[in-house]
Amino acid sequence: MEWHVVGVGAIGGLFACRMQAAGIKVFACPSPPRPTQAPHAANATVPLVLEEPTLSDPSSGTNKTEFTIPLDSSRPIQRLLLTTKAQQSLAAMDAIQKRLQPDSIVVVLQNGMGIHELLRQHYPSLKIVAGSTTEGANRITHEHIRHAGVGTTWLGAWDTTDQAALDTVFDEWRELAIHLEKDPAIRQRLWEKLAINCAINPLTALLDCPNGELLSHEICRQIMRDASAEVAMLMQHAGLNSTPDALYQTALSVAERTQANISSMLQDRRAKRETEIQYINGYAARYAQQHGLQAPINRWLCEQVQAERAYTFTSLAIFVKENRAKTR
Template sequence: MTAALNKDTRNTWHILGPGAIGCLFACHLQQAGLAVRLIGRRPEHGVRRIRLNTDNGEQEQVFAPDHPAQPITHLLITVKAHQTTAALQAVRQRLTAQTLIVLMQNGMGTWQALQDLPTRRIVVATTTEGAHRPAADRVIHAGRGETWVGTLDPRYQADAARVCRDWSATGLVVEEDPEILHRLWQKLAINCAINPLTVLYDCPNGALLNNTEALELMQQVCREVEQVMGSALGEKPSGLFELAKAVSAKTSSNISSMLQDVRKQQQTEIDHITGYLLDQARRLGIACPCNERILKQIKAR
């Protein structure tokens, strides 16, 4: 099935970073009746066709070309964390004080890169949807999950609610989370506990559970992360090691995105995962020798 191009363009969503997750959301948003434009590294002049494979079969969405002079009213950022500053540079002139931005990435710390934009209407989202892109025009929706939306600035709570309302029409599970900072930290904690270890042991998530040395390392990582997270949020989180093991078991055959990046010889998101944790640890005066060592080892690759 190929979707038509005639959409209401008053509330166009521009997707900055049409990779696996960007295209997944682009296809679902357009299918739900919203106008969508894709912004990649290079301007595209013709329409762009994306085939999306889901458990319901294959559908094709046709995206009208982006007009680089058109102001952006709604921007969904789905570049990898370390690509954010450069990607925003290219669209900066098109943002206004009214632009609504949704930042949807793994890792933390890119929020700061958005501080000097013309708009303060910034909403953050974190998703457990799984997608990969075997070809530029093809996206596989590999695993259904949930997307949580919230804002770090309570003045923009209504924007988060509106994003949830609009995106719920896609059929994806999209919920508002008034405690989004807590959820972002939880995701960061799990990422710290699993992703770098899969790189060090060059294995799928589940294989960490059969490796005594990896499990000991995971436990040390979790102890340090709990201290930092607890201090940052003013609470005493516990049970991270058990949770990390449960996630490794549930996603046992997955190759983590960090290991995929290393295998493709691409930059990883480690600076926004373990790196962010260590920045916060330094700020809070907490020693994290195990995570320090891991960061160095990953960056040396």
């Protein structure tokens, strides 16, 4: 069986390399060329170098393995791994929609929420497998991916009608050098990950700081606590198990564990790229509005990031104090 990957970045590139190493025929879907670009050549490829620690003795250095992933813009797509940024997903799917088959399966592996529902709405025959991973991968250069840490990838059927597709993915990925787990409560896991991102990512973007710096400032902990409480309320409305304190404590733990990390939202902002905010805090705010609920902190964070506001820790505290009604 052939697999196609949309979004050959750090995670997409890691999975593409793992699939090729396992003997799976894998292709990269090219991005549509910009008006000033020439079309991709028929035999174009994506060269990748995967760097990872030496398994027998991680302290002895790293191994580098070269892979060549063919670009394909014409073959039918029956198996698809979607690892683009959430905000790029619909455009990427629109570019390949004519190649999708009646029984096509898509594995969605990305930050944020909302894309699964949009895929079901726009492509009702598509079988959707939702995923979440703790694999660590960094894109050092366009062609160089560093596997920074071994983790677990959880996969689950988005709806009950997608269960057979989940079984198919597990069968076809059984030889991948990636730890896979089936998760019958994948929506719970995705909401919990959303809560972490809602609490950490927008603040790092507004304050231009690594994750760990948030913990040293009461105003940040306060906003993290309030954002977590709102997501807990939304999860309970969705029939999922959650408490405000549990989500807040998890966000604090993640910020501590990843204290030197630059969030993906801050990376996008520094590079002047569109961020995932509409699929993180924006998703929480929209879910609340659609169900007659209130999520003012998440709505406010979304608005601030979209407006490209910038704060110091002091100015943020002053702004929140003076505009409390706007964030409630």
